Amino acid sequence: MKKILEIRGLSKVHGHKCPLCCDFTGPKHDTNICRHCNSIVAIHDISLDLYEGEILGIMGESGSGKSSIVKTIFFDEIPTDGDALFFDNNEQYSLFTINAARQRWLRNHRFGMVYQSPHLGLNFSISAGGNIAERLLMSDLFHYGDIRKRALELLSRTEVPSERMDQSPGKFSGGMQQRVQIAKALATRPPLLLLDEVTSGLDLSVQARILDLILEIQRDLGTAMIVVTHDLGVVRLLTGRTIVLKNGRIVEHGLTDQVLEDPQDAYTQQLVASAL
Amino acid sequence: MNKNYLLPLDEAAYNFGFLDEYAKKEIRRALLKAISIPGYQTPFASREMPMGKGFGTGGLQITLSIIGVGEKLKVIDQGADDSVNAVNLRQFIEMTCPGISGTEDTERASLIQSRHRIPETPLRKDQVLVLQVPYSDPLVVVEPSESKRKTMHGEGDYSRLLTKLYEDIVKYDEITISHRYPTRINGHYVIDPSPIPRFDVPKMHMSNALILFGAGREKKVYAVPPYTDATPLAFDDVPFRIEDFRDENGKRRVCRRCGADNSFLEESINDAAGLKLHQCSDSNYCNRRLSLSGPARIGAEEGGI
Ligand SMILES: [Zn+2]
C-alpha cells in the first residue's frame, strides 16, 4: 500500500517551554503541564504513518492531545517541533516547511476536515449548498449549474434532503449539520479526510448513520482518514489501526483488534475495561 | 518651516495648488504604484481636507496631486455637473489651483472627477478619470479581518465573493448587486469600482483613459490603467448583465428630454399624473444631445402608469 502521510516527532507546546517540559510531563507524571514553567505539552514526539484508503484511529480522553494532531496537519495549529510529509500523486509536500500559500492550497484542495463543532466547519450565514459552493469555487469551477449539480450530489451522498440545500445549516439538527460538514469536506475529492470527534454529543442512532456514511465514503472513494475520538465503539467500527494517546504521548499502537482485545499498556487496559 | 526651502518668487509655480509638494509627491508615488499593479489597493497618507470625509476627499486628493496649470476640470456627482457637491468641489479646486479652468463638457475636460457615474461620452487617452470611493475593499462584505483580506487578494482567492453571488442567484434567480459591482482587473485583483451602476462597469474594460480611484477615509488609491482588462465577477452560465431599462412591454425606455436610448436613465415620478419619467443621468450628455438636435422631445411622455 502507498503511504499518504508520514509524521515524525510531532510536538506542540503551549507556553514558553523549558528544557524540563518533556521530563516533567507525560503518562508517567499523569499531567500535560510542566511544573517548572507551566507550559502545556499538548503532544510530544508523535510519529505515525497513514496509507491510502486507510482509516487510522487516534483514541484518548479529553486532554490527551488527540485533536492537536489533526489540527496541526490541517494547519489550524503550528507545531513546536516535528516533520510531516504528505504524498499526493507524484508530489511530496513537507507540510510544516512549505510556505503559507502552499499550506492554504493543500487545506483548500487536498485535505478535508470535519470538526466536532459545526460552527468551525460551516458558515451559518449562507446556505448548505453555498457552503459547498464556496469550496468548489476555490478550484476552477465557475459554472453555476455545475456547482449546484455537484453540491446536490454531495448532499445526497451524505443524506441531506435536496429541499434543504438552500437553507442555512444553522436550522439543521446536529446530525444533519455534521453530514453537511462531511459533504463540504468531500467537495474537492480530497485524498485525506480528518475527522475530529464528529459524532460526539449526537444520539446513538444518529451516530450510527454517520459512522455508516464514513465507512461508505472510504469504500466508494478510497479516502484515507484520521479519526480522532474518545469512543472505543467508533474506533472498533471504523478503524484498522489505532493509536492510544495519554498526556500527549503515544502509549500504545497497533491493529485496532489487537489493541482492543489484548491491550499491552496499563492505561489502554483500563480504557478498554471501563468501556465493557 | 525650513528657510532654505523658501522658493524664489519666480519659481512659486513649483508649489502649485492646495497640497504641499511633499503631499503631492507622496500621493503621486502611491498612484504610480497603483498603476503598476492594476487593481491593487495602495495605501497613502490621506490628509485632512477642508471638508468632511465621505465627501470625496480621496478623489479630491488624487485630483489635487495631478492637476496642473491649463487643466480643464470637470466634476460630476450622480451624473450632474450642477449638483451642490460637484459645484462645491469644482469651486474649491478652481479657487486653490490658479490657472485651471472648470468645464461641464466631457469632451473638453482633461481631468474628470466623478461620483456615481462614468460619463456616457467615451473617454479618450488624453483624459484622466478620478472616481471617489467610499469603501475600497470589495472583500469587506465577506471578511472582517484586513490581514486576511490582504492574503485573499494576494492569492486571488475570491471564492467567498463568488459564493455571495451564488447565494444571490439561489435567492433571487439573478445577481442583485446594483452598484459597486466587484470587478476583476487584469486577471488578478478584484476591485470595488466605487458606487457606479452596473451600466458603467463595462466602460472600464480596455478604457482609453486612465481611471484612478481614491478612498480618503480608508487611505487607499487604486487604478485601472488604460487598455486593461476589467471583468465583472460572474458565472460562466450566469453572465454579468447591465441594466436594460425595459418597460412593461420589453421596449427600451428612452430619455424624455433628448430621446437617447443608450444612456443610463434616472427615474422620477411625476406627482401630479403619477407617471414614471425617465431621463439621462449624465446631464452634460443629455444637454449636448439636446443642443445638437433641438428640444424635439421635451415634454414627450413615455412609460406609463
Ligand atoms: Zn517546562
Ligand SMILES: [Zn+2]
Ligand atoms: Zn437625455
